Structures are given as C-alpha cells and as structure tokens.
Amino acid sequence: MASHEAQGCLGAASVWLDPSRSLPLTALQDEEGPRLPAGLPPVVDAHVHLFPDGVFEAIWRWFEQYGWPIRYKLHTPEVLAFLLSRGVSRVVALAYSHKPGMARLLNTYMAEVMHAEPRVLGLATVLPGEEGAPAILAEAFAAGLKGVKLHCHVQCFAPDAPELHEVYAACAQAGRPLVMHAGREPASPHYKCDPHALCSAERVERVLRDHPTLKLCVPHMGADEFDAYARLLERYDTLWLDTTMAMADYFPISLPRRALEVRPERILYGTDFPNLPYAWDRELKQLLGLRLGDAVEAGLLGQNALRLFGG
Structure with missing residues (x-):
C-alpha cells in the first residue's frame, strides 16, 4: 500500500530515504483529529520521544535537513499535554544517547519527567561499550525507569556486537524490556555508519537465541x-514489534500485515511523536481501518504495552 504522498522515496527493496536527494521527504497536510475516537479501549502510545530542549532541537535540525519536516516541534511538557489531552492514556517515553557521558543526564531527565507525570513510562538509555554501562543502567532502574532504549543507526552498533552483551544481561537480570531500533530502515547516508551493514533480522535472532530471557x-x-x-x-x-511509522502509509511500502496476524499479542501501537511529518493520529486511523476485531485492537492499542512495560 504505497503512499502517493511520500514522493521521492526509493522502493522498499532499497533505502527509504533517497541518498540522491538534497531535501528531506515531503510533509503531509493530512487532517488531524481533535482527540481519539469515542469508544476505543485505553490507548498507550508505546513510542514517544522525550528529550531535554536542546537535544530535541538538535534532532529536529537533523530531520529537517536529512529526513522529513517535523510537524510537531513540541518540547516535553507540550508533548505530554498534547497527547494526554487528546485521550492517550499512557505514553512510553524513549530517549537515546549518542556519545559517552550523555546517558546519565538523559536518564535523570527521564526519571524526573516520569515522577512528575505518572502516566509516563520512561525508559533509560546507555551508549553500548561506554565505561560503566551496567552501573548506568542499574542506577536508572533504581530510579524507576521501566526499560532501555537503544538505536543502532544513531549509536552505530550491530545488535550482536560483543559490547552489547553486558547491556542485554543487565536488562534480563532486572527483568526490564529493551526497545532497540535494529531494523535497517529508515536508513540515511547522513548517519555516521551504514544501517544496512549493521542491522539484520539474522543478527537480532542471534541476540534472541543468546539471551533467551531478554524481552x-x-x-x-x-x-x-x-x-x-x-x-x-x-x-x-x-x-x-511496534507499529511506529510502518503502518502510517507514508513510506512507499506494502502494509506489513502478516506480523499482525501471526502474533497480534506481540504488537504495540507507537507513533514516533513528536517527530512526525503527518497528523498525530494518522497511524491510528490506518490501524483501525484494518478492522482487526475488538480483542486484537484492545491488545495492540494498549494492553500489550502495559504487559510489556509493567504499567
């Protein structure tokens, strides 16, 4: 179900962000709803980014130049007010560090946000291979953070790299889930590494096999x-898996419906808010349009995330 609105992308067999383009992908001017539709089960957005103001603004500059226009340039208090006022019941908040020494600051920030707003399920981060990574995570878990977020593209690591084992072991021992952007896309030539060289489902399977209690x-x-x-x-x-941006009919891809049908209880609704080029509820509308049934929708929209993150 390729979107005619995502002009300029290459096909799904190649990169989604065309390296020959000097401009980012186009923004969509699609209509946004004022709030969630009435009658839905509790909705948890399992993929929301929260950063300190300066980090957010640096990320937006990168996206504006190399990715896509950001429709919602909102800082953390505004992000939460926006989503919660529109009927989202909980948010799983993610951040990632990109240099040594940054993770503790982000984790402290996330813990403060979570303690100020109980509807936030905040995750920690760490830079794989940095000195004291297990201690950084232990401190974050003691502060109440619910899991860990890693990003292979930004942090430039392969999922099965040796330096990841201590991170996986720390998560498994603490019973905390790990959210890891380990898929190859959206890739960009402007990352400091090649996501297609680092990432593959085969590498992720090695992680699952070598760390059988890691969520x-x-x-x-x-x-x-x-x-x-x-x-x-x-x-x-x-x-x-989470649905983030893969179900929004923005990139020129076929709808990955098979995973929804194979293990619907293992799929989480997520958006990437606020770093979106389209309406905040676009992906939700697409998912509801599939008419997956009440039980599947209740799990996908919220229950699965709460079971995973302990909300």
Missing part, C-alpha cells in the same frame, strides 16, 4: 525485513 521490542515492525521479523515472532516468545 526485546524492535520498532517499525522490523523495517524493512517485515517477513523475516514475522518469522521471528513465530519462533520467539521474547520478541515484540
């Missing part, structure tokens, strides 16, 4: 290896 969630439905991740869902009870 791992891969965002974007594992983009762009949708079929491979659906097969992993069938094999491993410790794997989850």
Whole structure:
C-alpha cells in the first residue's frame, strides 16, 4: 500500500530515504483529529520521544535537513499535554544517547519527567561499550525507569556486537524490556555508519537465541525485513514489534500485515511523536481501518504495552 504522498522515496527493496536527494521527504497536510475516537479501549502510545530542549532541537535540525519536516516541534511538557489531552492514556517515553557521558543526564531527565507525570513510562538509555554501562543502567532502574532504549543507526552498533552483551544481561537480570531500533530502515547516508551493514533480522535472532530471557521490542515492525521479523515472532516468545511509522502509509511500502496476524499479542501501537511529518493520529486511523476485531485492537492499542512495560 504505497503512499502517493511520500514522493521521492526509493522502493522498499532499497533505502527509504533517497541518498540522491538534497531535501528531506515531503510533509503531509493530512487532517488531524481533535482527540481519539469515542469508544476505543485505553490507548498507550508505546513510542514517544522525550528529550531535554536542546537535544530535541538538535534532532529536529537533523530531520529537517536529512529526513522529513517535523510537524510537531513540541518540547516535553507540550508533548505530554498534547497527547494526554487528546485521550492517550499512557505514553512510553524513549530517549537515546549518542556519545559517552550523555546517558546519565538523559536518564535523570527521564526519571524526573516520569515522577512528575505518572502516566509516563520512561525508559533509560546507555551508549553500548561506554565505561560503566551496567552501573548506568542499574542506577536508572533504581530510579524507576521501566526499560532501555537503544538505536543502532544513531549509536552505530550491530545488535550482536560483543559490547552489547553486558547491556542485554543487565536488562534480563532486572527483568526490564529493551526497545532497540535494529531494523535497517529508515536508513540515511547522513548517519555516521551504514544501517544496512549493521542491522539484520539474522543478527537480532542471534541476540534472541543468546539471551533467551531478554524481552526485546524492535520498532517499525522490523523495517524493512517485515517477513523475516514475522518469522521471528513465530519462533520467539521474547520478541515484540511496534507499529511506529510502518503502518502510517507514508513510506512507499506494502502494509506489513502478516506480523499482525501471526502474533497480534506481540504488537504495540507507537507513533514516533513528536517527530512526525503527518497528523498525530494518522497511524491510528490506518490501524483501525484494518478492522482487526475488538480483542486484537484492545491488545495492540494498549494492553500489550502495559504487559510489556509493567504499567
């Protein structure tokens, strides 16, 4: 179901962000709803980014130049007010560090946000391989953070790299889930590494096999290896996927519906808010349009996330 509105992208067999383009992808001027539709089960957005103001603004500059226009340039208090006032019941808040020494600051910030707003389920981060990574995570867990967020593209690591083992062990020992952007897309030549060289479903399977008690969630439905991740869902009870941007009909891809049908109890609704080029509820509308049934919708929209993150 390729979107005619995402002009300029390459096909799903290649990169989604065309390296020949000097401009980012186009923004959509789609209509946004004033709030969630009436009658829905509790909705948890399992993929919301929260950063200190300066970090947010640096991320937005990168996206504006190399990714897509940001429709919602909102700082943390505004992000939460926006989503919660529109009927979202809980948010899973993610941040990621990109240099040594940054993780503790982000984790402290996230813990403060979470304690000020109980509807936030905040996750920690760490830079794989940095000195004292297990201690950084232990401190974050003691502060109440609910899991860990890593990003292979930004932090430039392969999922099965040796320096990750101590991070996986810390998560497994504490019973905290790990959200790791380990899919190959959206890739960009402006990352400091090649996501297609680092990331693959095969590498993620090694992680699942070597760390059988690690609870791992891969965002974007594992983009762009949708079929491979659906097969992993069938094999491993410790794997989850989130829908973030893969179900919004923005990129020129076929809808990755098979994973929804294989293990619907392992799929989480997420948006990437506020770093979106389209309406905040676009992905929700697409998912509701699939008419998956009341039980599947209740799980996908909120219950699965609460079971995973302990909300």
